[in-house]
């Protein structure tokens with residue numbers, strides 16, 4: 024069995040997450056991916072905003088930075104630009120990343136700065152008790168959408184791709200082994216990489232939306248996720264109401280800090296001597 | 297007369313940039329806003345030539361975040377802005393206070409509220425500099441009046457930020473930011489540069505928020521082998537969030553007292569002709585220029601007038617002013633706002649002397665004549 028101890032700050036456990044919460048599943052997938060890639064713990068900076076998901080960095084033995092709500096990518100951009108040799112990983116919730124942090128999200132993608140973002144999408148504001156987020160499905164219930172959400176919701180992967188991200192993938196908490204591979208690929212991509220993880224918040228979302236247990240929510244993930252390969256053989260009707268998983272998009276693009284390095288070299292032609 | 301070697305004729309914003317470079321600043325993140333933009337533009341053009349890093353962020357909130365992130369890797373970092381942008385930076389300035397991340401924020405003040413007077417001067421961010429971010433905290437803010445002063449004050453802002461692990465605010469205003477004066481950069485070895493204290497213990501022993509004797513914990517660079525946690529939540533010495541009331545109390549008190557205990561080292565002010573003065577002008581930033589001229593005119597007319605000019609406006613040079621108030625019957629605060637520093641002066645003077653205000657609110661500087669007129673009125 025995989026030994027997580029090397030990466031966990033065991034003295035900080037137990038974690039704050041509710042029983043059945045999907046956040047721990049993602050945490051473990053991130054650790055496995057980092058282990059598989061043999062990234063030195065000293066070289067990795069994990070940055071988060073505010074939310075249940077954003078508590079992840081507190082439990083792992085890296086350089087960790089728990090910032091302000093929505094701003095993780097802004098801080099992470101500073102870290103990466105200042106010390107491009109560091110691997111920078113951002114973890115963020117759907118509200119953190121696409122509501123209050125939406126502007127930073129599209130601009131980090133536009134710059135294609137070498138940051139890997141793991142976005143925990145539980146379709147709700149978990150930490151504050153179940154208010155609607157930009158990914159709460161239309162018609163779903165939230166404490167601030169007590170009569171059903173009338174807002175349309177974001178397709179975060181499409182948003183990232185349109186904004187310029189060079190790697191876009193989606194996984195689920197149910198398909199945990201696939202998640203390791205997606206996160207590994209995301210980290211290996213030199214540029215802005217997004218892994219959106221569909222996961223369950225049984226407490227703030229599930230209970231309001233007729234999911235009796237976390238298991239029901241995992242089952243929902245299983246039944247609604249369609250891998251990109253499988254989807255290629257399906258009709259539009261068959262895909263109705265489903266979401267795609269796997270690597271949705273990848274394209275090489277100039278990366279921000281590398282471009283800056285080139286500029287420095289261009290301006291200081293003799294600096295190498 | 298032979299022109300001085302190395303004499304530059306530069307804007308205040310340019311002097312600020314030069315001071316930052318001399319202080320060792322290597323990172324700038326910002327968002328354009330008049331009347332501060334020249335600082336960003338100079339960093340954009342010069343930093344890459346010197347191995348430094350510039351980035352134009354998507355807004356001021358992001359710029360402040362990026363500055364903090366860069367500082368955590370060990371680079372001296374700064375941002376520059378004005379009123380509306382200064383408002384946006386406040387949340388992350390609070391983060392820098394809480395997480396004790398050194399950085400410098402330049403606010404080249406313009407008229408407000410809101411978009412206000414983009415191209416004209418004001419000193420109406422004095423209290424926002426003090427209390428702009430939520431929660432109990434101390435802040436350090438400097439308000440220079442001349443181009444050479446801007447240069448040295450900028451260096452001092454970095455020094456104070458590094459020594460006390462705290463954000464420091466350089467409060468300029470449109471007048472001093474855009475006016476030009478001669479600047480002679482002093483020789484490098486005549487300038488003291490302070491750097492943050494980095495840990496010397498082993499990573500296993502490192503406590504990033506240790507209660508040291510000085511009140512200022514050692515700071516490790518991200519990526520240097522000391523892996524630790526940084527959060528804006530109340531935390532204990534290990535840096536991790538805590539709900540322990542004792543630890544929270546101790547932590548918040550330390551954040552405040554680490555500034556308070558070192559007031560003597562932080563505070564800088566100057567005086568002019570106060571020994572026999574009946575009336576003392578209190579002024580800073582561009583307004584202090586008008587006050588100086590008013591003082592000279594008043595003295596020439598035989599009026600016993602002095603000037604008290606804080607360079608560090610936060611923490612305010614409280615003891616020095618209180619001593620003066622034992623003797624002086626009238627203070628006139630000269631500032632281009634509704635009396636933001638006057639409030640502080642009144643608090644310190646505590647009713648022992650009258651405190652008057654000469655101000656403008658329309659973007660125009662205070663005329664020396666209006667100060668002289670007021671001196672005659674109160675005498």
Ligand SMILES: Cc1ncc(C[n+]2csc(CCOP(=O)(O)OP(=O)(O)O)c2C)c(N)n1
Pocket residue numbers: 073074075076077092115116117118119120143145147148149150151156
């Ligand atoms: C500026 C600011 N606004 C609001 C909050 C309150 N707040 C904390 S977490 C949160 C939402 C978290 O939701 P999400 O990002 O989806 O993460 P989750 O908790 O679901 O993992 C909000 C609104 C805050 N901390 N800061």
Ligand code: SF4
Pocket residue numbers: 039040041043044045046075076145149150223224225226227228
């Ligand atoms: S509220 Fe939801 S997201 Fe937060 S810990 Fe509980 S289950 Fe997880």
